[in-house]
Amino acid sequence: MFGRVRAWGSRHGRVVNGLVMAPLVLLCVQSTGGFTRSHNVDAVDLGVPGYLALSAALIAPLVWRRSRPLHVFAAIALIAFAQSLSRIEPIPADVAVLVAMYCVASYRPLRWALVAGAIVELNVCLLMVRFGMPSLLAFASGSLFVVAPWIGGIYANTRRRYLESLEERAERAEHERDQQARIATAAERARIARELHDVVAHNVSVMIVQADGAGYTIDSDPEQARRAVQTISSTGRQALAEMRRLVGVLRQDDAGEEDYAPQPGVADLDELMAHIRQSGLPVEFTVSGPPRDLPEGEQLVIYRIVQEALTNALKHGGPDARARVEMEYGPQDITLRVVDDGRGAAAPRSIDGHGLIGMRERVAMYDGSVHASPCPGGGFQVTVRLPVSRAA
Template sequence: MFGRVRAWGSGHRRLVDGLAIAPLLLLCALALPAYTGSMSPGGRALGIPGYVLLSAALLVPLIWRRARPVQMFAVIALVCFGQWLAGVQPIPANLAVFVAMYGVAARCALRWAVAAGAVVELGLILALVRWEVAVQPIAVISGSFFVLSPWIAGIYANTRRRYLESLEERAERAERERDQQARIATAAERARIARELHDVVAHNVSVMIVQADGAGFAIGTDPEQARQALQTISRTGRQALAEMRRLVGMLRQDGQEEDYAPQPGVAQLDDLVAQVRRSGMAVEFSVGGTPIDLPEGEQLVIYRVVQEALTNTLKHGGPGARARVEMTYSGREVLLQVTDDGRGAAAPRSIDGHGLIGMRERVAMYDGSVRASPVPGGGFQVNVRLPVSRAA
């Protein structure tokens, strides 16, 4: 609701600024009888037309106090000075000069705020000299306090506004840098894998192709040469396989040797959940819909997404965090939701973590989508939509 009010106010600033001076208008209206038929010491009374015109000259410029604060203050100060020269007694609308000073202090540089405060203080002294029979120190001190209060409030508002703007700018810059770092990391990882694959595969496969062509031509006329070519193909294939294993081992981050167990799939989700439970975190796992046989690639994607989401909960969820994994077979797609009740947006994020990036890339290979975001009130949620391939 407050967001709507703020948005409406941003779109109707002139109207909001006009409504803000309504209390002063009401005060001027209530004081109209007292200031049109009496005379103060050293001053002369105003008629109703003069009172209305002077009040309008002092209050109407306040409408531009946010758009043009310096010009608005200058107009009101000049009107007050003209009123002093003419010997017209102060009226409630003269309070506009304090509102104008606050606007300058709240929206302009410090030098303009100091200048506005000095002008108002000088005007106060001039008013005391003219309309006070004897200027008492206590009157000057109390009047100066009345000037300093809105001036200090304006300085504080200005400082706080600039601080909030700097925080917003810093947050936007951090978000841009984070996205840029993620793109750089993704591009660098892809480039490194592409280089490694090219170095490992291109030469060996080229040799195997050449040897296979040679064996095909020589198999009828020179069996010995064909046999040597097949031996070269076998040796080169083994070498390429060893290089590929080395590449996979280099890409692994845990430093363990590569094992040759089958890739995990949907059937191993129960084991994964049990493993996380043994680590001390409570996890609920449910499957809905009618299960279907999925290709191994899609099963591996589902397993890795659940594994990464639960790992993030263990890392960032905090003590006592609980997780819930829901997998639903829905027609031609599989819906996956992993939710936890941990720290959510308050959890510290690692600047070099690429788990969510890898998760999105795995799902994107099968034309799926991933949405990962903090949950209002605490926690984090990962939603995955994975279309079922025709092979299923």
């Protein structure tokens, strides 16, 4: 409720100023009869016009007390000093001096609050001397009316600055949270880009090889051409299914409406080898050591690295190339080797580009290492080591 009232006051500043000043204006009007004639022989009689004019001069600047507190205080303080020097007794409108001082202490730095407090105290001393009340008790009583609003203004200033600091910290925290969300989104999109690269590169390469084979054998061996076309069809469907699954990660509004296939793992390597063999690359797959239960993420890393390496062997190894995949479960790590006997360094491989970067990023998530280079006697090899202590 207080927050709504404060917000309304911020939007209707002039109305709030009028409501705050209304009691003071009413007090001045009701006190017209008692303060138009002085009770001190040394004081100046104002009369009704002078009293109303002085009251208006003191109260009117308060309309701008929040937007220009220093200017308002300077104007009211000058009028109050002129009033004291002219031997005019204090009137109810002199409360405007304390209100202006409070606004300076509330809306301006501490140094200006000290200056405003000192000026008001000086005016109190001048009044005491002018009207023959130089006693310490009278000065203390007058100073009490000055110190109370002065301390209140400083407290309000400190509290407002503290609340503004909290709001700034909240805004900064919200900005940092949004930034972290954008970073996480960018990382997720980069992961999906790598997944799409693997899917598209592998399946499109298989389709190109099968299409070339079908073109060569369509006249001489129609049955083999028919099998190649069937392989192209099944590969295309598989590529579309995987791409649909990956792109579906970004469609949060439709999440849960479709049942996508799970991520491939170690158990799917045999199917991958069979698919590569159908594409025209003979592959030998061996597993040594006692198998381990690996996390799905690490299984996906192994699957994608084998897929990427065999795809490159299929694309760049040459017509008579053969490949060998070795997977060894050791006591501390898993060693994965993908070797082919193709053209090796003579082939214009893209393994040093996006594919190798994707391999390194995947392996780095599990504190592993990857090495890819041409073999000394020809061909190409990819060696990956993944620690199993964390995975186990």
